[in-house]
Amino acid sequence: MSRYFWMYYLLGLCSFTSQATLIPPPGFESLLEGQTEQIEVLLPGHSLGLFPVVVKPDTVQFMSPLMVLESSGLAALPAAERQKALAALSRPLLRNSNLVCGVSEAKDSSECGYVATDKEDVAVIFDENNGQLSLFLNRDWLPDEERRDKRWLTPTPEGVSAFIHRQTLYLSDDLHSRNMTLNGSGALGLGNGRYLGGNWAAIWNQSEHYNNSQTWFDNLFVRQDLGNQYYLQAGQMDQRNLSSATGGDFGFSLLPLSRFDGLRTGTTQAYVNHEVDQNATPVMVQVTRNARIDIYRGSELLGSQFLTPGMHTLDTHSLPPGSYPLALRVYEDGILRRTETQPFSKGGNSFSAQTQWFIQGGLEDTGDKASHYDGETVMAAGFQTGLRKNISLTEGISLAHEAWYSETRLNSQHAVLDGTLDLSAGILHGTDSTSGNIEQVTYNDGFSASLWRNHTESDACSGRHPQSVHASMTCQTSMNASLSVPVGNWYALLGYSTSRTEGRPVYRGYDDNSDKENVFWRQAYIPASHRESAQASATYSLNMAGMNINTHGEYGEPEMTE
Known part of the structure; x- marks a missing residue:
């Protein structure tokens, strides 16, 4: 019993109405003060x-x-x-x-x-x-160690330079031929934020009437990281690092980006701490004792987290992308103490809050010294930025084969029903009349459904400018649709694809003396083709005595028309 209880009780007796002035009994005036x-x-x-x-x-x-x-x-x-x-x-x-x-x-x-x-x-x-x-x-005033200082990973002082590498070897042998393929990648540390990196490949084929072996590097460069967000590298490079953590999220599918010898600089995602989801709205909750937080989207339980007393930022790494309200049910001592509702928005991996960019330039390396394009000047640049939490814009330009190309892409990700809807669209335009577009729709909700379409064209298809189109471009339209559904231990897949390629004349350089100033051009013709295929497959997975057993069956009906 509080020592002031009876005094406060007496004060309460002196309250007449809500408008009355609180007047303590004589001798108790100090209590009011x-x-x-x-x-x-x-x-x-x-x-x-x-x-x-x-x-x-x-x-x-x-x-x-x-x-x-x-x-x-x-x-x-x-x-x-x-x-x-x-x-x-x-x-x-x-x-x-x-x-x-x-x-x-x-x-x-x-x-x-x-x-x-x-x-x-x-x-x-x-x-x-x-x-x-x-x-x-006010939760905005409190220091939050979970968000601060952990967005970027920092190399430890105990780290030392090392050589990290990986090789993959494929061997095949039959009555008529022997084949070997070796792929490798590696990085050699050269000091603080600096390393030598590369990717290489080797093939060897032997048959009754033919022998062939080749070894080449796709990438071989020296790189210097500038802090934890930027980099500079020089050497031989292709585009693969532009769609990885080392170079960013530039998934260009139409823009001509050939291998080259030169320089590249830009932003990097190599130091991003993926345990701290920067693409999500921070969700903070304060508890006064050990508590369990049940996280709901409507009536759907998204997960539970256990917290010690204090202010915490919830781990949103496993929450589905999209914009929706979160209901946080706070349980202490097994009793539901309160329910908080907080707005939440989360983008996918391509919707980083950080604007990404790159610039590169040098001389094209086709791997064929007799090629008319080997040694030509090539340049490219690109950037990606978030327009909103769930929409990103990617833009890229490149100079190749004396023509300029640009690709613009929009990616969007939304929470629909209980799943995630991904939308993507891109267009290509070139000063040599090359154009193209690509669209993709994907929905995931336990099952997965996707539709993909790609179209490219050029004046080269009509024969007006057979040398102008980039070597990797073709005049074609392709479409692919698939549906995959898990059913118990079974996993079923249905797929359909179609591709139509227009015939076109092309010119190929020919020179026995590898003299680019005196290249002879000979005409060839790529015939038109039309291909359709349908596929159905089922996979059964079983775990028995700690051992995984998988069986797979597949049926397809390809059809080729030329």
Whole structure:
């Protein structure tokens, strides 16, 4: 029983109406003015210590608000926010003693032990029996170690230079031929943020009347990382690193980007900490004791997380992309204490908040010294930025074979029903009349359905400019549709594809002396073709005594028309 209970009770008897002035009995006037006590102040997760507090019947007020501010870790706030926090800690605060967990009328209350700070920047719960004051602050003021300092990975001081490599070997042998293919990639550390990287391949074929062997490098370059967001590299490069963590998310499918010898610089994703999802709205929750947080989207349970007392940023790595409200059900001691609703938005891997870019230039390396294009100047540049949380724009330009090309792509990702809908579209335009477009729709919700279409064309198809189109371009239209469904231990796949290629004349260079100034051109013709195929397959997976057993059956009906 509080030593002030009967005094506060007498004060309550003196209240006449909500408009009346509180008049204490004679001799108890000092109670209305408040009593100064040493109260233990608790910030969820730890104790800040004892502080002088003026305790009144309805409010409490810190005598040393600046000391409370500094002990709460708010001294590092910007000046304007720090002044706002100090002013909030200086004014009288409602006691909210009815929200103390364990009080008979609040024992099973879903609101006990917590006060939201959405409207007020500072709130408290005064536990008079234990002489404790739980402090709740504007969540934007609190230092959040989960978001800060962990967006980028930092090499440890104990790290040393090393050679990391990987090789893949394929061998085949039959009555008529022997074949071997070796693919490898590796990186040799050269110091702080610097390494020598490369990709290589070797093939060997032997048959009764033919022998062939080749070895080549697709990439061989020296790279210097500039901090944890930028890089510069020089050497022989193709486009593969532009669609990887080392170079970004530039998944160009139409833009001509040939192998070259030269320089490339841009942004890198190599140091991104993927455990901290930068593409998602931070979801912060404050708990005063060990708690379980159930995360719901509508009536769908997305996951549960267990937290210790304090302010936490929830792990949103496994939450589905899209924009939707999250309902956070906070359970303490097995009792649902409260439910918070917070807006949430998350993009996919291509919707990074960081704008990405690259610039490259040099001389084309076709691997064929007799080629008319080997040694020609090539350049390219591109950028990617998020237009909204779930929409990204990618733009690229390139100079190849004395023509300029540009590709523009839009990628979008949305939460639809209980799944994720991915939309992608791109267009290509070249100064040599080359054009193209690509569209893709994919939906995942336990099952997966996708539709993909690609179309490219050029004046070369009509024979007007047979040498103008890029060597990798063809005049064709392709489409692919697939549906995959898991059924128990079975996984079924249905697919259909069609491709139509127009016939076109081409000119190929021919020169026995490898003299580019005297190349002879001979005409050839690529015939038109039309191909359709349908596929149905089923896979059964079984785990028995710690061993995985997989069986696979497939049926297809290809049809070729020329």
